[in-house]
Amino acid sequence: MSDYYDHRATEQKWQARWEENGLYQSDVDWDRPKHYALTMLPYPSGDLHIGHWYAMTPSDARARYMRMKGFNVLFPMGFDAFGLPAENAAVQRNIHPRKWTYENMERMRDQLRSMGTMFDWRREAFTCEPGFDRWTQWFFSKLLEADLAYRNEAVVNWSPTLQTVLANEQVIDGKDERTGQPVVQKMMEQWFFRITKYADELLEFDGIDWPEPIKRMQTNWIGRSEGARIRFPTDGGDEIEVFTTRPDTVFGATFLVLAPEHALVETLTTQEQSEAVAAYRIEAAERSEIERTDATRTKTGVFTGGYAINPANGEKIQVWIADYVLVTYGTGAIMAVPGQDERDWEFAKDFGLPIVRTVQPPEDFEGKAYTGEGPAINSGFLDGLEIVEAKAAMAQWLEETGNGSAAIQYRLRDWLISRQRYWGSPIPVVYREDGTIELVPKDQLPILLPEDVDFKPSGQSPLTYHEPFFATTDSDGNPARRETDTMDTFMASSWYQYRYLSPTYEVGPFDPEEAAYWLPVDTYTGGAEHAVMHLMYTRFFTKAMRDLGMFESTEVAMRAHQRDPAGAFDEPMTMYRSQGQILGGERKGDVVVVHGEFDQNRVVATRVEVVQGSGQKDGSLQTDVVVVGEIVRRTETVLQVAPADGGGHVTVEVPDSAEVSIPGVPGENDVTQLRHHLDVQRMSKSKGNVVNPDELTEAYGADTVRTYLMFAFEWEKGGPWDGRGIKGAHRFIIDVWRLGRLEYTAGSVAEVATAALRRQAHKAIDKVGRDLEGFRWNTAVAELMKLRNAINDARSAGNVAPQAHREAVELLVTMLAPIAPHVTEEVWHALEGQGSIHERPWPEFDPEIAKDDSVTMVVQVNGKVRGTVEVDSMISEEDAIAAAMAIGNVATHIEGKEVRRLIARQPKLVNIVV
């Protein structure tokens, strides 16, 4: 009997056996409650990252837990298989995207198996497969027919790097969110989905259990604001419509500002101003998104020469253009109210435009624009009204006079779904000779991507010059051109949860019989970075599907099984949890220049400067430099620096008073920031701090990696990876294995010790169960480690009854099974020899066994702990006080003093105030 746990052999053995027995296959069974567990499908980039393990382990563990709780659990997996990296591989390495993608999926499937996950692989679906893609295209057709998809010319985000347009959600700070490369604004004709139609419903989160930050991010993204639309007549007869959230301030609107791209700019511009206006428009068009949205930049603008009439007071006001007004929001035009708006104030000051206050600021107000509360002034019939009342009165006046109306505006824009790429789902339309658009008949779907394409590093999609693909005919047999844009990959991931239900179903996107049982998704996990992309798109998609009647047969099937379909298709995922991010661990290699003085064997720094790049010495820094070198180790305020000119490591202390300078961290830096900068980094190849899960699995086994990932972090928070800590998890797994095979021989059995072990075990049932329900993985593992310790202690004392020992070991492996599926199965078979631990029921919690019969009561004098005493948990108040007073040390502290108050919170605490 070897004393060595061969995790490799054991894990492979069970993985093979589970697969053989179809242990994780789940089928519709109306006699059992269902649970649909889902984790975001990965992009087949080539290798499973530690982040995938981190996201999927809880998903898997919770799916297993729910199974043990008696649920019939569906836990499928697939791949988000269309996407840009496949095309990059094609350009760079001359490998076809399909081949690259399929090879990666093959590899990642094996890696996912090595995790010991309970995926039902019969349900696998991947988005680039024609059987899947057919329905993605079909959904597009349905949305187009329902007027939820449309083609329109609009200002869009164009990425010169990726040579494609991007959705607003994919652009952050004027840069593409994936590559960080700048994006430019372009007027283009593109395909959109009318997600804005669902803006109000997307703001509703009733009945879904999602993290608050995610809900807030979606709410902010949708950006609902209430106000009014107001029309300002102009000289030429055209009207300029503006949106404002402050209709109460119309009397203070002293000029109008249009976005440079506004349609009326040309008609308004006078002869004299035409040159300046034209120049400004060119300038604005050339400015990047980043520049334009930089709020700290001085405002620029040009007078058009045109005038408009303020409908409230009939005054003639100037019309300007300025790029601080966005053509994409509201009507692309604003009424400028410098008295109550800081941006307008700034603009008015710069260009000498009139300012009228229409809200009375407080007497001591000395600022510029006043945005606070106050009565209306200089506002005709609104004078004296507070803001809320004035808004209502103005709205009514606008309606009555026909000058405008109350309105709601959203920041959310329609979802731009076309991409100028090859490796995506083709948009199933053709352009006829007369310029009209025609859908490809549904029975001709899917449109297949041509294989024999030529990837030129031009960045252009090969579809645009592949004539056999785009040359087609319309329904009348006349020549037509096929759409060569493909769809955003988020399109496929918006409905993949439905394809998993029946991945080979050919009659529709999903089988209503399956859907009736499994839907909706009960537990969803994945990264918060998808908060406003995938997670909002898929909500929109489900709501649209519902409204288009796509769940009607599913509802019929539900009713046939006495399940009420009400509300079942309002939201795709009823519960969602997002994991944090695992960052790279402590990293060497930062180069610092330290100024300071030697104090015995170390340097006390007065100034620490982090310099970028490698450690060449810069002559200009030499004058008072004490140490230039590479940091090799650090604690709170102490750095170990390897000097660049050789020699032993130097210890550098960084006191609070030291000046710290870190590039990229603005302002005065301090030690905390230094530490933070040096410690926490995103994993990246260039930083050499990437954690490879395959290597860890090889060295420690999947159980250890899973357990450690769940133990070492607050799951929803994440944090820096610490490679040393994994040993603790590994020891735990080995201990569990050993406990399952060692004989236990009891010595002199003590009733008290036996009860204590059973109590610990039953407390764990309660604690671990609640933790698993609440995604508190770290405390669940900690509790199980405690139980392991209690069993170890009992073993070495030999004072517990054998049945209690065995019960404790069984409970330990049963509760650990969701997190560490292999070792627990191994131990289970050593103990019982039959069945699978993964088909065992979750243990029943017995509060009677878990109950403490005595409690440690704390006795405080004036709030300070002066003693503890073991008391019966049912102790009375009088007895508790008496017991407290009886403690010698307590007596010495109250001796000679007057007891003024007695606070008894028996059985836990007594506080004596003297």
Place this chain on the structure above:
RNA sequence: GCGGACGUAGCCGAAUUGGUACAGGCGCCAGACUUAGGAUCUGGUGGGUUUUUCCCGCUGUGGGUUCGAGUCCCACCGUCCGCACCA
């Protein structure tokens, strides 16, 4: 700039309603077993001290409420996330 979350040991992190702050793990120290230890086991790990259920200190900083505050309130500092001229 606006909105949100957070700040506990050398590190990751625990702590139902306000009730013994620091569970569990890592690291570190000492000892055991060893040719060896980066394996394993045992004990310790805020400070002081008469070595002891004796005292003191302690949850970013400063105040407040309370018999009692990591927890509630106010101000400040810091970190992270989201949004950022959205009219």
